Amino acid sequence: MNYFPDEVLEPVFDFITSHKDRNSVSLVCKSWFKIERYSRQRVFIGNCYSTCPERLIARFPGLKSLTLKGKPHFADFNLVPHDWGGFLYPWIEALAKSRIGLEELRLKRMVVSDESLELLSKSFVNFKSLVLVSCEGFTTDGLAAIAANCRFLRELDLQENEVDDHRGHWLSCFPESCTSLVSLNFACLKGEINLGALERLVARSPNLKSLRLNRAVPFDTLEKLLMQAPQLLDLGTGSYVPDPSSEAYNRLKSAIQRCKSIRSLSGFLEVNPRCMSAIYPICANLTFLNLSYAPGLSGNELTKLIQHCRKLQRLWILDYIGDKGLGVVASTCKELQELRVFPTDPLGAGNAAVTEEGLVLISAGCPKLNSLLYFCQQMTNAALITVAKNCPNFICFRLCILDPIKPDPVTNRPLDEGFGAIVESCEGLKRLSLSGLLSDQVFLYIGMYAKQLEMLSIAFAGDSDEGMLYVLNGCKKLRKLEIRDSPFGNAALLEDVGKYETMRSLWMSSCEVTLGGCKTLAEKMPSLSVEIINESQQMEFSLDDRTVDKMYLYRTLVGHRKDAPEFVWIL
């Protein structure tokens, strides 16, 4: 089938960048498979246990950029024990031994040890970019190794990781010769930072475009850094507690005026609310504003700030903004595409300050909205139906009502109709999270309408196996399904076992599936790995009719993993 020599096809394939397209291209014929695999530089592995480092290295010798994801999504919410798995080290070890010239590593929910960071830093001469999201297992010593050894480091981006902060001088480990930094994000670190080292580092990084500081960086340092880096595109402040009468505050005001390129703003981990007006001059050009870690502001100050941000496309805030505040967002931010409203008090008695009213206002004012994460006190069917009408472009719709089985407070009915309207109207919907009182009906609608759905999160919903079956049968593009505390059992699980080979993974916890059901599934589908997470060790392996607390299954090319801890049974 090859009309062109390889040399002609290779540059053509260079234009094909998306993983999906590249995967499709590789399936056309043997020849295309070969050309594609030699020219592939970026590889995405959504489940690190679906394959192994050896296969990766064998197939893609030209690999430069690797993305790996480890633990299942529900690990974010403490549903997966710490030592379940997702270890980075074996990957680095194998890559280091090979001739792969790794330049970029992006990890999510992986266990990253200092040893692996050290090995990484010493094994790849051209290593440029390290992005860690929701990872754990490392300390600032590991960061020191990266800083010291990666001579051409451009990007060090740490997002929401659990880092053991040894308060060492990891920042000082960047050698004087390191001038290549483009992006530095250490906002999630809790400890003290060597401020002098930070100032000098920023001063010698003319290409620095993104800088996100942690809470330990005081206002005075921020002001100095801004003077050094007026070319910044993305700024995350650390502590923002100026003395309004100080010279430093005046200097910051003029420094901010010079930062004409800032498009993205975050931080304010500690804040003096009366000094937010200094920020107003850059608000007009902001496209991304993340104040979701700024509980120190009040709804009023937040609203006043947002009124200056007419070009905002992405907004992450806390719920103290209130419904009225969301009204201000709706009338100001006409370009808004993504909105995330987090609970101000996720640990407490849980009274969110926003309701369905705020969401309706947003939907009316922001027709370009396509991505939502909304923690709220309550929701009504009428509101969801209105939202569906106003915003048919949702790609990602995640609603979290703080009381997970709360019905529509006006009609006392389940929220089936509301979510049904969302899936019917939003034909491009790829990700959906449900909450509130929900019966099997909502799953009927999802199976019927959500044809592009790739990820679905279910909690405390449904009446019977029917619900799960509607989804499995109807959602042809489903890749990830995660369910907790819902009455779905073996009948739903086993009806179409082949389905799971078309998906990345299935998580079911506190449902009705039994050990016997899981065993049956594992037997029928050797290409799946069916894991039972049995933390309390109370289950006996022989008792087939006991319901399983946590089950996680995924398709894999390499059989059962060898690094599972004792409390994980792989059937």
Next chain:
Amino acid sequence: MEVGLKMGKGGGDHVCGCEKVKMGFEETELRLGLPGGGGGEGEAIRKRFFSETVDLKLNLSSKESSGINPNEEKVKGLRQEKSLLPCANDPAKPPAKAQVVGWPPVRSFRKNMLATQKSGSEESTEKASGNSAALVKVSMDGAPYLRKVDLRMCNSYQELSDALAKMFSSFTIGNCGSQGMRDFMNESKLMDLLNGSDYVPTYEDRDGDWMLVGDVPWEMFVESCKRLRIMKGTEAIGLAPRAMEKCKNRS
């Protein structure tokens, strides 16, 4: 089997569509509900799921023994122990709202971060977020006991004055001893008590100084006020010229 399923765009149509769907499916539906109940009980069972999950450790609700099948009990018992976070079992205290593991679905990092920030700001002397109450003690000279007022419930000095007047009206009547019944009969005199000659509202600010109420903008006052004292005019002489003037006018 194809069932014509249209969800109408209008509210009314919507309901019809839904009903149509339900009727079509009932006959062909395979009911695979939980043992001990038909599918229709699904909702009740799931609710019970959640509420039992939440209530078990607090011993709040008595088990509905009739509906529960011994198998379910066993099953649920296991699950519930794992779903709950440990919490104090002190029947004397009002039960804290129990937390289900992993709900609300907020990343642990975020939960920990916000908790740290909260405790940090409580320690700092910076003004707390505008949403918290600002309860301060109010003492009035001659009154047998103190009161507390939430400054954030008032939006201006006038409102504060009204609130204080309401609080202390019973005492002011009693204190009009020397003036007799005359003041008691005079309503406007009652209201004047706080703005007028006999009593002067003062407050202690963050530095520990006693200041006259009313000099600074309201917001600033709310931030800096630690406690209020309604002083007798005669004692307030040292505080401000205004107070002195009043005393002079009276005598």
